[in-house]
Amino acid sequence: MVELSTPTKWLMRTVVIGYVFFLVAWPVGLIVQRAFAEGVGEFLSIFSNEQVVRALSLTAQVALQAVAINLVFGVGMSLLLVRYRFPGKRILSALIDLPLSVSPVVVGLSLLLVYNGRTGWFGTWLEEHGVQIIFSGPGMIMATCFVALPLVIREVVPVLQEIGDEQEQAARSLGANARQVFWRITLPSIKWAVVYGVVLSLARSLGEFGAVKIVSGNYVNQTQTATLIVESQYQSFEQQSAYAVSFVLAFVSVLCIVVVSILRPKEGHAR
Numbered sequence: 001m002v003e004l005s006t007p008t009k010w011l012m013r014t015v016v017i018g019y020v021f022f023l024v025a026w027p028v029g030l031i032v033q034r035a036f037a038e039g040v041g042e043f044l045s046i047f048s049n050e051q052v053v054r055a056l057s058l059t060a061q062v063a064l065q066a067v068a069i070n071l072v073f074g075v076g077m078s079l080l081l082v083r084y085r086f087p088g089k090r091i092l093s094a095l096i097d098l099p100l101s102v103s104p105v106v107v108g109l110s111l112l113l114v115y116n117g118r119t120g121w122f123g124t125w126l127e128e129h130g131v132q133i134i135f136s137g138p139g140m141i142m143a144t145c146f147v148a149l150p151l152v153i154r155e156v157v158p159v160l161q162e163i164g165d166e167q168e169q170a171a172r173s174l175g176a177n178a179r180q181v182f183w184r185i186t187l188p189s190i191k192w193a194v195v196y197g198v199v200l201s202l203a204r205s206l207g208e209f210g211a212v213k214i215v216s217g218n219y220v221n222q223t224q225t226a227t228l229i230v231e232s233q234y235q236s237f238e239q240q241s242a243y244a245v246s247f248v249l250a251f252v253s254v255l256c257i258v259v260v261s262i263l264r265p266k267e268g269h270a271r
Contacts, residue, residue, distance in 0.1 A: 028250060035247035038240060046244045051221060052229060056248065059226040062137065062212075063205035066144035070201050074152030075194060079186070081153075082160040096154075099147050107146050108214025111139060135217040140225070143211035148201040155197035159190045192264055199260045203253035 036043055046052050080086075081093055099107070115133035116123045126133060133139045167189075171181045187194075209227040216223035224232070226245050234242035 031243055031246050031250060034239070034243040037243075042240065043244050043247075046241050049241065051224070052241060052245060054221050055224050055226045055229040056245070058224070059206060059249075062140050062144055062225065063202060065141050066148060066205045067198055067201050069141070069145050070148055070152050071194070071198055074149070074197060074201075075156060075190075078153050078156035078160055078190075082157055083165060096150050099149050104143070104147050104208065104210030104212075105214060108143055108211035111143055111146075111211070111215050115139060115142075134215055135219070135223060137223075139215035140212050140223065143215045144205045144208050147208055147211055148204040151200040151204060152194065152197035155193045155200070156190050159193040160186075163189045196260055196264065199256045203256055206249055206253055 077092075077096065081089065112134055114121050114123070115126065123134065131138075133142070167185050168181050171185050176184070207227060208225075209231075212225055213228055213231075216225065216228065218224050218228050218232070220232075226249055230242045230245050230249075233239070233245070
């Protein structure tokens with residue numbers, strides 16, 4: 001390990017802190033300042049606006065459903081990648097990271113091309129059977145699931161690799177079935193990875209904009225989420241309301257991460 005001189009250490013710390021401050025802390029701080037610029041009463045008044053309340057409620061519903069879906073499939077896919085060998089395993093692992101490299105707008109457009117009722121591959125058939133994907137809740141949930149898909153998996157996979165499968169094999173040798181092994185051995189070992197992945201997925205889902213905007217249609221009081229109402233009200237010069245909604249979204253996301261960071265055990269006591 002290379003030892004750095006004290007001045008170099010302080011210089012590096014200053015550069016890093018400055019970078020984080022100007023890139024994250026300052027812009028977020030300005031949002032907080034603008035949200036409360038006209039007082040707490042004016043900030044709280046946004047919750048009497050039916051359009052804002054509906055948007056926040058819809059955002060919570062879409063985010064929670066997307067997180068629940070990603071939780072189930074994320075843990076299942078993590079077990080599949082770590083505990084089993086099968087053809088195409090590396091391709092599947094690479095595809096899981098696709099949402100991190102593809103623009104959310106491209107994701108929304110892709111879903112539109114596949115599920116749109118007029119021109120989509122499956123849209124017409126689905127609408128004939130009473131199922132509407134695009135410009136409704138299912139499409140918004142699908143888009144949100146896609147952009148947040150890797151977050152649970154990339155938290156759980158390293159932990160599964162670290163703990164190995166010795167305890168699981170021992171439990172099976174003693175007569176435990178697959179369900180008992182999962183609930184009594186595997187899940188307790190990965191619970192904090194799951195929790196942290198869920199929190200990151202929730203934070204990402206709450207702030208999704210591009211993909212949801214494409215598939216939702218942005219209909220007021222119907223498919224307009226909180227991020228979409230921020231854009232709409234900012235462009236309509238209702239900036240106080242836009243700042244207030246932005247603060248609510250940022251506050252919930254940061255609060256989730258802080259709470260989990262506090263509750264999460266230290267490395268030596270994580271199991």
